[in-house]
Amino acid sequence: MIEVENLSKFYGPRPAVNNLNFTVSQGEVVGFLGPNGAGKTTTMNILCCILPASRGTARICGFDIFEQSMEIRKAIGYLPENPPVYQDMVVDDYLRFAAGIRGVAGKKIAAAIDRALEKCGLKDVRRRLIGKLSKGYQQRVGLAQALIHDPDILILDEPTTGLDPLQIIEIRKLIQNLASSHTIILSSHILPEVAQICQRVVIINEGEIAAIDTLEGLTASLRKSEHLRLRVRNADNGVQQSLEALEGVLSVRRENDSQFVIESPLGSPFQDTVARLALDKEWGIVELSSASMTLEDIFLKLTTEEKETPE
Numbered sequence: 001m002i003e004v005e006n007l008s009k010f011y012g013p014r015p016a017v018n019n020l021n022f023t024v025s026q027g028e029v030v031g032f033l034g035p036n037g038a039g040k041t042t043t044m045n046i047l048c049c050i051l052p053a054s055r056g057t058a059r060i061c062g063f064d065i066f067e068q069s070m071e072i073r074k075a076i077g078y079l080p081e082n083p084p085v086y087q088d089m090v091v092d093d094y095l096r097f098a099a100g101i102r103g104v105a106g107k108k109i110a111a112a113i114d115r116a117l118e119k120c121g122l123k124d125v126r127r128r129l130i131g132k133l134s135k136g137y138q139q140r141v142g143l144a145q146a147l148i149h150d151p152d153i154l155i156l157d158e159p160t161t162g163l164d165p166l167q168i169i170e171i172r173k174l175i176q177n178l179a180s181s182h183t184i185i186l187s188s189h190i191l192p193e194v195a196q197i198c199q200r201v202v203i204i205n206e207g208e209i210a211a212i213d214t215l216e217g218l219t220a221s222l223r224k225s226e227h228l229r230l231r232v233r234n235a236d237n238g239v240q241q242s243l244e245a246l247e248g249v250l251s252v253r254r255e256n257d258s259q260f261v262i263e264s265p266l267g268s269p270f271q272d273t274v275a276r277l278a279l280d281k282e283w284g285i286v287e288l289s290s291a292s293m294t295l296e297d298i299f300l301k302l303t304t305e306e307k308e309t310p311e
């Protein structure tokens with residue numbers, strides 16, 4: 001549905017995005033994850049034909065971003081980082097205006113507005129001034145605007161930025177509902193958000209793709225070993241030494257007075273062995289759980305890994 005090939009954008013000699021390659025299939029929800037300045041907005045603007053690429057190309061629903069931008073605009077609904085909503089317009093009027101811009105046929109406009117209001121939970125506020133709505137509701141209007149021409153693809157740039165926690169939950173829910181009927185790319189610098197909404201993640205760092213995978217795949221590919229967390233009541237009697245002495249243990253790290261993380265080779269679950277030892281020694285097991293790498297660990301690893309800088 002979306003195929004990106006060697007896509008680059010230069011501002012002067014500096015690339016904002018450099019040689020991106022990825023695809024998105026129909027019905028997928030893909031997250032662009034990356035720190036500020038990584039190139040997320042630039043990539044989205046190129047896909048939406050707002051910004052021309054310097055090199056490479058992309059096809060969306062089979063249409064080329066350079067040759068067939070009009071077709072692509074019909075297929076995509078875009079919610080930019082700063083929603084293009086007009087504070088002094090009534091919701092209904094604004095959506096009628098958006099429908100006009102998007103080329104929705106005159107006699108279909110009323111139905112298109114109703115559908116967008118319904119999908120975004122805006123029916124009760126349709127006659128209100130946008131400027132009088134909360135930020136969460138203004139963001140819904142932004143989403144409704146992106147949906148007005150019933151596009152197959154939705155591209156949402158940091159859709160929850162600037163909202164309070166309750167509004168964030170509501171917008172995420174709304175996006176999850178939209179995922180049943182649209183292919184979605186959304187960007188975020190917030191890990192849990194991407195983990196919650198997206199099936200696949202494209203991690204972008206300094207204009208380049210650092211990783212593309214499912215969340216499980218990312219975790220698995222980066223995990224070189226198993227980690228177990230053991231918390232005990234009586235940690236004073238040589239727990240660390242005893243754990244280190246177990247055959248096959250790679251390392252033991254003490255996290256605090258009563259808590260240890262035991263590293264063992266991949267595919268060699270140590271729960272039973274550790275539990276037996278703890279029972280024998282009467283340490284008093286409080287917790288014995290898997291301490292795998294979190295998405296946050298992976299993200300930090302991929303975006304902060306030291307680079308060779310030639311002098």
Ligand SMILES: Nc1ncnc2c1ncn2[C@@H]1O[C@H](COP(=O)(O)OP(=O)(O)O)[C@@H](O)[C@H]1O
Nearest residue numbers: 011015016034035036037038039040041042043
């Ligand atoms: N119009 C522009 N002129 C020059 N540099 C730009 C312009 N727009 C973006 N950049 C640079 O391109 C890089 C990527 O920006 P952007 O795509 O906005 O990142 P993100 O959305 O991930 O925060 C940044 O280093 C930014 O400073």
Ligand SMILES: [Mg+2]
Nearest residue numbers: 040041042081
């Ligand atoms: Mg951005």
